[in-house]
Amino acid sequence: MNNYFHKNEETHPLTWRINNYKESVSIGEYENKRGYLALKFALKNLSPNEVISIVKDSKLKGRGGGGFLTGEKWNLIPKKKNSCEDIYLLCNADEMEPGTYKDRFLMERLPHLLLEGIILSAYAIQASFSYIFLREEYYLSKTLLEKSILEAKKKKYIGKNILNSGFNLEIFIHTGAGRYICGEETALINSLEGKRPNPRTKPPFPSQSGLWNKPTCVNNVETLSNIPAIILNGSKWYKNISKNDDTGTKLMGFSGKVKKPGIWELPFGIKAREILEDYAGGMKDGYYLKAWLPGGSGTGILTESYLDISMDFKSVYLAGSRLGTGISIAIDNEINIVSLLFNIETFFARESCGWCTPCREGLPWSLKILQDLKNKIGKPGDIEMLEKICKNLDVGKTFCAFAPGAVSPLYNAIKYFREEFENGIDFNGPNIKNKIFGIQSNNLNSI
């Protein structure tokens, strides 16, 4: 049953400190609940390498959607040779994926947990500067984080010679100006440098040459918030709280026309159906579930029959989608899939940075076709063209992961709801497209 308010440190490392009165946990309250204890312990007893090896051993995976092992990512950062060398830790808080609201929840309710996570992570990779790249629209998060940074500075958790350990760290907040692509790690670095935020070519990877050509590590808010508990309780405990191979807990939830839309900290391996029925209270009266998006709008759409899959990186991948941010969206019976996809692709077409051709041209093209299908004036061959666009925007065909994410819900929607797409085709209308596949595609005189 719903154990939203019955949490303990052992089972809910991220959220056990949140209070029932929906306010941000103050520094006093945080410290009373074993806050900053992991930091004190690590600075006194552990070397940076030991912190990395604990996190590596915990098998913590990045919670921004990529799922790369955090410890491994840290290990790629070259070891600091002298104290003047700059290493940067960037906290990715540019949460803009439609349907996702986990980072906002953490920053607004537990700002000090994130700060402790940042300080510990910076210590591990020996970074002396950390930027929180925050989405501009998260005004409340900004105010709370600014206040928390000042409080932590007063207590000597941030600044020079933290708790007399010789470790220095400055944390800055940098707010964006509203572009989804800034969440991509190399685009985020370009944006921070004041360049147009297009993704960068890899290699060199940010771990070698990132912000201002210095070694840089980019981690998501939720990933960083996991670090204090891992240091305090050990990697063995962390591995045991999940139900399967992916270790630890994950913020998961359901929104849409469900009775109690929300977000809960749950162990990996929980069934999506359990989240929907036990936590979100099932669908609202009069609605039933037609399809769902497992982790935000950049993840493949799945049908009701997939609700029994376990929520972890591998299982959702094998089901033909991605875990993504883990925040699921319920699509009810009243929603037309073509119109829904039109909404999703409008977002992606609008937000494409335009750097590479497949994404810049392909997404608006898919949008035009979807609009026709939505208005029931589609032409025969339109669905095949959509499939072709999906293929040409898939992994490896574009500069970054934006386009593959954008087309994955479309690809799956055609797979599972082809009928609805076919309903949008007007078989009596003119069909220009077939004619331009001639020897000379630009010769339209014969039409």
Added chain:
Amino acid sequence: MKIMLNKVEKKFVIEELKKYKNPEASVVESLKFVQKRLRWISLDVMNEISRIISVPVSKIESIATFYNHIFRKPVGKNIVKYCDGVVCYINGYKKIKNVISKHLKIKPGQTTKDNKFTLIPICCLGNCNNSPTIMINENLFSNVNITSSIDILERIK
């Protein structure tokens, strides 16, 4: 008439420069700061910032035109943003958009004649558990419906 930066803004632009390792990095923050008063970024503003921080105006423009929240045309006193993310779509943002649009007598992207309101769409505001959502300036309004969204607008001066 040229729209120029005032003393406070000039100082901010210079101070912002010190926070970063390259002058370009300060551009977004400076533009946002100036925009708070002027409500939009004109070519004059960009020229002046360019002169102060020694970054070519073309570079500043390439940054200014990229971001959604840097406005290149004058906007109203209050920016009304409706979330058109997928969850708000499911929960019926279109009704809210239409009712606001009708009430203010403008389409998305336009400003009312009295320069009081500008209506624009916004990407998911991360408030999906309280959808549909609108944001007016820096204030978030959860679970809005047809009547409450008009009430909110009426209350704004």
